[in-house]
Amino acid sequence: xxxxxxxxxxxxxxxxxxxxxxxxxxxxxxxxxxxxxxxxxxxxxxxxxxxxxxxxxxxxxxxxxxxxxxxxxxxxxxxxxxxxxxxxxxxxxxxxxxxxxxxxxxxxxxxxxxxxxxxxxxxxxxxxxxxxxxxxxxxxxxxxxxxxxxxxxxxxxxxxxxxxxxxxxxxxxxxxxxxxxxxxxxxxxxxxxx
Amino acid sequence: xxxxxxxxxxxxxxxxxxxxxxxxxxxxxxxxxxxxxxxxxxxxxxxxxxxxxxxxxxxxxxxxxxxxxxxxxxxxxxxxxxxxxxxxxxxxxxxxxxxxxxxxxxxxxxxxxxxxxxxxxxxxxxxxxxxxxxxxxxxxxxxxxxxxxxxxxxxxxxxxxxxxxxxxxxxxxxxxxxxxxxxxxxxxxxxxxxxxxxxxxxxxxxxxxxxxxxxxxxxxxxxxxxxxxxxxxx
Numbered sequence: 389x390x391x392x393x394x395x396x397x398x399x400x401x402x403x404x405x406x407x408x409x410x411x412x413x414x415x416x417x418x419x420x421x422x423x424x425x426x427x428x429x430x431x432x433x434x435x436x437x438x439x440x441x442x443x444x445x446x447x448x449x450x451x452x453x454x455x456x457x458x459x460x461x462x463x464x465x466x467x468x469x470x471x472x473x474x475x476x477x478x479x480x481x482x483x484x485x486x487x488x489x490x491x492x493x494x495x496x497x498x499x500x501x502x503x504x505x506x507x508x509x510x511x512x513x514x515x516x517x518x519x520x521x522x523x524x525x526x527x528x529x530x531x532x533x534x535x536x537x538x539x540x541x542x543x544x545x546x547x548x549x550x551x552x553x554x555x556x557x558x559x560x561x562x563x564x565x566x567x568x569x570x571x572x573x574x575x576x577x578x579x580x581x582x
Numbered sequence: 583x584x585x586x587x588x589x590x591x592x593x594x595x596x597x598x599x600x601x602x603x604x605x606x607x608x609x610x611x612x613x614x615x616x617x618x619x620x621x622x623x624x625x626x627x628x629x630x631x632x633x634x635x636x637x638x639x640x641x642x643x644x645x646x647x648x649x650x651x652x653x654x655x656x657x658x659x660x661x662x663x664x665x666x667x668x669x670x671x672x673x674x675x676x677x678x679x680x681x682x683x684x685x686x687x688x689x690x691x692x693x694x695x696x697x698x699x700x701x702x703x704x705x706x707x708x709x710x711x712x713x714x715x716x717x718x719x720x721x722x723x724x725x726x727x728x729x730x731x732x733x734x735x736x737x738x739x740x741x742x743x744x745x746x747x748x749x750x751x752x753x754x755x756x757x758x759x760x761x762x763x764x765x766x767x768x769x770x771x772x773x774x775x776x777x778x779x780x781x782x783x784x785x786x787x788x789x790x791x792x793x794x795x796x797x798x799x800x801x802x803x804x805x806x807x808x809x810x811x812x813x814x815x816x
Contacts, residue, residue: 462746466757490716501716501752504743527756 426539426550437551439540441482446536446553447472447519450572451565455523457505457574467528467566469499471536471555474580475509476517483512484520484538491524491555494533499526507574517580528566532559663780666804674725674803675783676713677753681806682706684777687813693742694764701770703728703735703810705763705779706744711753717784719750719761721797725784726763730777730810732770739765779806 429437436445452468454461462468469491475484486508490500509520526534534557540549557565587593623630647653666672671680685704689696694704705728711717719741728735741750744760753759785800 460746460748462743462748464757465759466754496714497755498715499754501718501754504746504748504751525754525757527754530756 426548429549429551430554431551432554433556435553437538437553438478439538439549439551441479441540441549442475442477442484444476444484444538444551444553445474446555447474449536449555449557449565450570451568452523452570452572453568454571455503455505455574456571457507457523460505461571462503462505462525464525466526467531467568468572469524469526469531469534469565470521470572470574471524472519472521473538474517474519475512477512477514479514481512481514482541483509484522485541486522488539489522489537491526491534491536492552493530495530497527497530499524499530505574507576509577512577518577519575519580520577521574523574528562531557531562531565533557663802663805666806668806668808672781672804673712674781675785675800676711676717677722678710678712679781680708681779681781681808682708684779684808684810685813686773686810690764690813691747693740693747693762694766697766699769700766701768701773703730703733703765703767703777705739705808707761707763708758709753709761710758711755714755716752716754717797718752721784722753723763725782725799727780727782728765728777729780730774732772733767733774733777734770735765735767737766739763774810776807776809779808781805 429439431437431446433446433448436443448471450470450472452470454463455468455470456462471491473484477483486506487500487502490498492498503523503525506523507521509518509522512518534555536553536555538551538553540551644653666681668681668683671678683706685706687694687702687704690702690704694702705726709722723738723741726739728739740763742748742762742764743750744762750759750761780802781804782802783800784797786795787798788795
């Protein structure tokens with residue numbers, strides 16, 4: 389093999405081109421990641437979000453040091469954050485899956501899953517608006533800037549509609565919520581309208 | 583051909599110039615390269631004998647493998663599991679746990695109903711999830727093992743929120759939960775006076791064949807030996 393100056397320069401340029409091409413290809417989203425990403429609808433408190441399965445409106449957030457539902461009481465060393473919302477199924481009588489609903493915080497943590505006491509938002513009916521509340525046991529330091537995420541259907545992963553509602557908690561509100569010593573009874577779902 | 587020589591003049595054979603497609607040309611070139619190498623080796627063969635070359639190569643292999651740990655002592659005994667004390671805050675991934683006490687009882691209301699031949703052991707511990715997302719109590723249960731003489735727990739323990747007496751569902755990030763871990767076991771005589779708890783780390787395992795992932799029990803993190811307190815019957 390004979391090494392000529394042009395040959396060496398050509399090989400180096402080819403390697404550099406391959407390297408740059410690989411970096412660009414890595415930075416671009418792949419078809420699979422785009423197709424599998426959830427479709428997020430961003431809103432704030434009081435704004436209805438029309439998802440594939442239902443229309444959801446988060447009415448507000450309150451906090452408690454203990455919650456009671458169906459005869460069971462749960463205390464916490466953190467704080468109970470109660471999200472009040474309305475849910476109106478559009479095509480089929482689906483209900484929000486409390487396992488999949490979660491609160492995501494600015495530090496990247498997710499609070500959710502089945503709580504130890506719960507009042508499921510069941511049963512529902514198509515075209516009827518129900519008022520429900522979900523409780524989340526949270527770290528009080530994570531309240532500021534938190535958002536609640538409602539997926540359209542049961543599963544929490546996969547490409548589907550997702551409502552991301554900003555709870556509008558600033559640091560002063562977070563401190564007030566974290567200091568709550570209330571005992572709250574989780575209400576069963578009620579029909580709001582028609 | 584020289585044209586002005588008479589036809590019957592004996593002619594010398596053509597000089598030894600190989601034809602264009604003579605196959606022996608390539609081998610003749612190779613042979614000379616080999617010969618060059620052999621001649622070159624011949625100059626140093628009195629110092630670099632084949633045995634010495636073999637020794638040098640063996641030494642290089644040993645040094646190379648030794649630099650990657652090939653010459654280290656074989657670890658024939660398993661690493662001992664660290665021992666913790668009651669009340670000590672230990673890291674059992676992805677939690678920090680502090681075990682307070684170990685209690686033995688025959689029944690505890692609806693959580694541990696009276697059954698013939700069954701007795702219960704309860705460890706009280708404060709569990710704090712240090713990861714970014716909720717970890718279910720079902721994932722933690724198999725990582726907690728109880729061992730005592732004559733005690734054979736029947737299955738994985740059940741976890742309860744100790745202050746509320748309700749089943750623990752999930753451990754939220756950064757929220758400590760006082761947990762009662764209850765094992766059901768066959769009644770044993772004599773009843774043991776102390777037991778050893780082994781707490782193992784959990785590891786987040788991603789399955790290759792699907793997108794599913796779950797917490798799986800990994801290596802043991804700590805053991806504790808605690809005296810067993812007897813709960814007085816109510």
